Amino acid sequence: MDAVTDNLDLFWSGYLRSLGICLWAMVGSLLLGTLIASFRVSPIPSLRWFGTAWVTVIRNVPLTVVLFFFAFGLPEIGINRSYYFFGVTALIFYTSAFVCEAVRSGINAVPAGQAEAARAIGLTFGQNLREIVLPQALRTSVPPLGSVIIAMFKNSAVVGAFGVGQDLFSVGRNLTSVQGYEALPVLTGVAFFYLCITIPAGALLALIERKVAIVR
Amino acid sequence: MSDAPTVLYDEPGPRARRRALIGTVIASLLLLGLLGLVVKRLADAGQFSMELWGPLIDPNNEVFDQVWELLFDGLQATLIAAVLAIACSLVVGTMLGIARMMSGRWGRIPIIGFIELFRGLPVVITIFFVWRVLPEIGIDLDGLPGGEGLWFLVIGLTLYNSVIIAEIVRAGVASLPRGQREAALAVGLTEGQTMRSVLLPQAFRTMLPALISQLVVVLKDTSLAAVLGLYIELLRRGNLIALNLDNPIQVLFVVGLIYIAMNYMLSRAAVWAERRLSRQGAAAVQNFEMGNAAA
Numbered sequence: 001m002d003a004v005t006d007n008l009d010l011f012w013s014g015y016l017r018s019l020g021i022c023l024w025a026m027v028g029s030l031l032l033g034t035l036i037a038s039f040r041v042s043p044i045p046s047l048r049w050f051g052t053a054w055v056t057v058i059r060n061v062p063l064t065v066v067l068f069f070f071a072f073g074l075p076e077i078g079i080n081r082s083y084y085f086f087g088v089t090a091l092i093f094y095t096s097a098f099v100c101e102a103v104r105s106g107i108n109a110v111p112a113g114q115a116e117a118a119r120a121i122g123l124t125f126g127q128n129l130r131e132i133v134l135p136q137a138l139r140t141s142v143p144p145l146g147s148v149i150i151a152m153f154k155n156s157a158v159v160g161a162f163g164v165g166q167d168l169f170s171v172g173r174n175l176t177s178v179q180g181y182e183a184l185p186v187l188t189g190v191a192f193f194y195l196c197i198t199i200p201a202g203a204l205l206a207l208i209e210r211k212v213a214i215v216r
Numbered sequence: 217m218s219d220a221p222t223v224l225y226d227e228p229g230p231r232a233r234r235r236a237l238i239g240t241v242i243a244s245l246l247l248l249g250l251l252g253l254v255v256k257r258l259a260d261a262g263q264f265s266m267e268l269w270g271p272l273i274d275p276n277n278e279v280f281d282q283v284w285e286l287l288f289d290g291l292q293a294t295l296i297a298a299v300l301a302i303a304c305s306l307v308v309g310t311m312l313g314i315a316r317m318m319s320g321r322w323g324r325i326p327i328i329g330f331i332e333l334f335r336g337l338p339v340v341i342t343i344f345f346v347w348r349v350l351p352e353i354g355i356d357l358d359g360l361p362g363g364e365g366l367w368f369l370v371i372g373l374t375l376y377n378s379v380i381i382a383e384i385v386r387a388g389v390a391s392l393p394r395g396q397r398e399a400a401l402a403v404g405l406t407e408g409q410t411m412r413s414v415l416l417p418q419a420f421r422t423m424l425p426a427l428i429s430q431l432v433v434v435l436k437d438t439s440l441a442a443v444l445g446l447y448i449e450l451l452r453r454g455n456l457i458a459l460n461l462d463n464p465i466q467v468l469f470v471v472g473l474i475y476i477a478m479n480y481m482l483s484r485a486a487v488w489a490e491r492r493l494s495r496q497g498a499a500a501v502q503n504f505e506m507g508n509a510a511a
Contacts, residue, residue, distance in 0.1 A: 043232075043236050044236060044243050046244040046247055050247055056476075057472075060432075060476040060479035060480050060483065061436075061472050062437070062440075062451070064439040065439065065468060065472050067443075068468055069464075069465075069468045072455075072458065073464050073468055076261060076263065076465050077257050077260075078261055153338075154339070155338070156338075157340045157341050158338070158340050158443060161340050162443050169341065169344070172341075176348055183345075183348035183352050184353065187345045187348060191337055198336040198337075199332075
């Protein structure tokens with residue numbers, strides 16, 4: 001276990017770095033995904049079409065292809081940023097498609113009678129959405145959204161493996177490949193720190209689910 | 217307006233239709249503008265030149281045959297890894313699921329621990345772990361057909377996906393009416409016989425869509441080998457080609473299309489299977505699968 005205890009500061013900074021990737025990507029993908037979801041349910045056909053195309057393309061492509069496209073493709077047309085920026089952006093784009101589907105499934109799960117009743121008592125489209133549909137839809141989307149976000153936390157390791165540097169994965173690779181530590185203790189340490197992200201996230205999700213759950 | 221969400225609005229009247237029309241025009245212009253911007257950017261950088269696209273789309277190009285032969289090799293490698301991984305995951309996952317359902321309170325703990333462990337770990341970490349640790353503890357896969365890289369990938373993918381499949385199996389069995397099990401036990405079948413000849417066959421029916429969707433996940437995850445560099449599959453092959461020809465955008469575009477085509481067909485197959493087999497139980501499995509697809 002020396003390999004881990006000797007380098008605990010490295011692991012800790014790697015953990016914080018990985019957590020940073022997760023949090024940026026979470027905020028970004030929730031915003032972008034909700035925007036795309038609003039496209040997909042809008043009354044405007046071209047926006048719906050765009051949303052559908054976005055989801056179809058991104059859901060069927062591996063994250064790695066999106067990542068490579070950002071990191072190797074964009075510099076070809078003169079967009080040069082750090083791997084960190086490309087990595088987080090690729091993760092946001094990829095996750096947004098799944099966030100979109102989770103939000104949309106929530107909106108579709110609201111019984112039609114709710115919106116009809118709201119219209120019948122004279123609420124406008126905006127009021128209807130704000131007061132009646134979205135509060136119910138968001139609660140319904142919490143479980144699938146939570147699973148999507150946890151999956152995204154795990155996908156952040158792919159961004160790390162790709163080489164943004166200083167994150168948990170890079171720490172593990174560095175210690176084993178460059179510094180010659182044994183793989184078993186080092187990678188067990190890496191795995192442990194990742195579990196320190198995903199398992200609390202899962203527990204938090206279960207807690208939130210219990211708080212907002214509605215019985216249909 | 218067949219796919220429009222009718223929950224949010226009524227059949228539009230003349231005023232709403234006019235507004236929607238204006239909105240459509242504005243949105244279309246914006247989207248076209250965005251598209252134009254992208255195309256202009258690509259054109260400015262000379263990304264539409266035949267020099268870059270030729271090897272991929274022009275049969276008369278001198279390297280066209282060679283490039284596509286390599287891409288097909290990569291595709292084949294991807295499919296081999298995916299099929300092996302899903303087959304192993306099915307076997308291991310079903311056993312895990314059954315073991316979890318049939319063992320007592322204490323026997324269940326290590327199985328649940330195993331499931332939670334590999335469910336919580338990023339699959340890329342699992343693969344990396346297998347790749348680095350197995351040789352260290354003296355397990356040699358060099359002799360296996362296909363090279364050791366393939367098997368490290370398959371084992372890593374199997375560890376993750378078998379756990380998911382175990383959960384799918386459990387959800388499938390749990391979705392069956394309780395009377396099925398009770399009736400089977402009542403006519404004198406043992407627990408094992410009940411599971412094997414009554415519960416599992418029905419559960420697999422409701423699980424089929426979820427299993428096909430899992431195949432999409434596996435197919436996508438094989439490309440993690442390209443990030444780690446342990447096995448040459450479609451994406452890695454594409455990358456090597458792009459390095460040689462210096463056309464990453466074009467090659468990644470084609471590779472992306474191949475992935476989309478395969479996965480889109482599989483997703484359609486899952487939807488089709490779901491419609492064919494649609495029964496109450498499918499909903500429970502699908503609920504679970506929803507978030508998992510993002511993995």
